[in-house]
Amino acid sequence: IGLHFYPIWEAASLDEWLYNGGPYQLVVLHFLLGIFCYMGREWELSYRLGMRPWICVAYSAPVAAATAVFLIYPIGQGSFSDGMPLGISGTFNFMLVFQAEHNILMHPFHMLGVAGVFGGSLFSAMHGSLVTSSLVRETTENESQNAGYKFGQEEETYNIVAAHGYFGRLIFQYASFNNSRSLHFLLGAWPVVGIWFTALGISTMAFNLNGFNFNQSIIDSQGRVISTWADVINRAN
Numbered sequence: 001i002g003l004h005f006y007p008i009w010e011a012a013s014l015d016e017w018l019y020n021g022g023p024y025q026l027v028v029l030h031f032l033l034g035i036f037c038y039m040g041r042e043w044e045l046s047y048r049l050g051m052r053p054w055i056c057v058a059y060s061a062p063v064a065a066a067t068a069v070f071l072i073y074p075i076g077q078g079s080f081s082d083g084m085p086l087g088i089s090g091t092f093n094f095m096l097v098f099q100a101e102h103n104i105l106m107h108p109f110h111m112l113g114v115a116g117v118f119g120g121s122l123f124s125a126m127h128g129s130l131v132t133s134s135l136v137r138e139t140t141e142n143e144s145q146n147a148g149y150k151f152g153q154e155e156e157t158y159n160i161v162a163a164h165g166y167f168g169r170l171i172f173q174y175a176s177f178n179n180s181r182s183l184h185f186l187l188g189a190w191p192v193v194g195i196w197f198t199a200l201g202i203s204t205m206a207f208n209l210n211g212f213n214f215n216q217s218i219i220d221s222q223g224r225v226i227s228t229w230a231d232v233i234n235r236a237n
Helices: 014-019 022-048 054-077 088-102 108-133 160-170 180-205 229-236
Strands: none
Touching: 014 022, 022 054, 054 180, 108 160, 108 180
């Protein structure tokens, strides 16, 4: 069916619709419509509560990623059959084929996405462990530390100066934030920007603007190829 809109009533029979991937298009298009509307819902709820609008901006990262693999990539490749499958093994197959056809591991935008995901998990673990390790004690040894926090309390529940002092000595002084607001902005922005770039990368590779190709790029004085890891990956592809 390529990129044709293929609702059930366009097929001659239910069997034909099932055979030609009708359910995939139905599920994917409804899913995308749903997450787009949910992002709008997040903005509206923030607006009506007088909050700042950054929750829906953060949510736009996974929305962009899903749109890239379910809609933009099929458009670029010319068929919904090239979209990411909805199962686990199908997704793994999609990843392997994507590497073979587009060399995604050598695309700078995918590298930024890796930095965003791995960096975001590192920052999340660092922040959570630092805060948990510098809680202000409000309980006895026989009670849970969590009982020392009351929802809505005005005072800080942890000692940010102690956390700053620890981390500033662990790395160096200016590697540690002394402003809670700028710290939490980084925690939100880092993975979001990384996933934005990955979605952009998928969307450019959809139209065959692929990752860097350094195959057989090193030769000796006699013109013989000296294989590198790039050549090993290319052989695997």
